[in-house]
Amino acid sequence: MSTYSRRRFLNQLLGGTAAAVALPTALAADEGRSRWGALLREARSFTAGDPGDESFWRLVKEQFPLRDGLILMNAANLCPSPFPVQQAVFRFTRDVDADASFQNRAKFDELRESARAALAEYVGAGVDEIAITRNTSEGNNTVINGLDLGRGDEVVIWDQNHPTANVAWDVRADRYGYRVVRVATPPSPSSADELIEPFADAITPNTRVLAFSHFSNVSGVALPAKRLCAIARARGTLTLVDGAQSFGAVRLDLHDMGCDFFTASAHKWFVGPKEAGLLYVSRERAADLWPSDVGVGWEGAKDAGARKFETLGQRDDAAVVSMGTTVVFHESIGVDRIEGRVRQLSATLKHRLEDRVPGVRFHTPRDPGLSAGVVVFDPSVADVAEAFGRLYADHGVAGAPRGGEFSGIRLCPHIYNTLEDVERAANAVAELK
């Protein structure tokens, strides 16, 4: 297709009221096979050789109901869902409310299994290795509660983990008497080896589990998960990888990563339904892990791999099955393309901040091999909390304030941001001085 026709096609999708209004409505038709999905796939093929094509990303942005003027860069915390995912959640919710009979709801069994299959493929796992949970916190606690650990055992954790993967270990250690060893990695690491060494040194013959965030929400550092899992496995140590900051942002292949357990939330980078998440339990480990919750369906799920970790009583079926719709949304854009965009946005943001904000100091490495979508920096202002407030109030830039060792501001641009958003966010930070 000529450049002219391609432009015209994209303009038809992007421009004018008809396209802007009709597009989301078309999404309602049938998630997965919708006109919208086809349109986005088409648009993708027209811009395939042109990863920086902003017209394509404006089309993607239009799929999100963002308030005008808002520059939302808080993906590490909570993401909006695009129209197709919202439509799925609304449609299934209405369906249940229209007819809550067993007969009407029977279809959710099949839909849940389709969602599980889609998720399994999306993360490079077997369908029997996926439980659809409520969030990362629940997945982490399921693993932490479920392992038989006691006196003499050690668990090695990263001091940059989220509390649900650190405090939760401490609480169980108080109860069961095992030892928790916290590992610190160097600030501003310049190589993967520098990140691996402290973990490798901390693992002893007594270490039963190594638990780390794939990408830290605190510093934005990306750990070399595959290498760490290989080291742990060679020493007979299990691995729990917290994927809250990687699931949805980058392509995952959990079999290739080689972890035993992996946890994630749908409502972060995955832009999926709220209060839904994923727990991966490798086939070899399903029998070793006790369930924290046992509810209706347990008998059937007991020997069905990871399914036994989701007998949590009545669920929000609409959210659970819309996990599958979210996978379709990612595939419509292209999983690698999303990762490329996340990396392009965060790299551009780092460059612009460095150019425009005198004295800025990055907690997140500049090296794309040691970081991904999370960008944490100290803007070098007297009062970070006050500056963070102004960033939103005066400039409409929504990120997260950070305290302690990694004090500063966290900005996490995602596929609903344009390069123009990144420019505006960097200018806004520059004006905080």
Ligand SMILES: Cc1ncc(COP(=O)(O)O)c(C=O)c1O
């Ligand atoms: C690394 C990490 N783990 C776990 C969580 C908890 O996520 P949720 O509240 O969705 O369970 C977060 C939240 O930011 C996180 O960044």
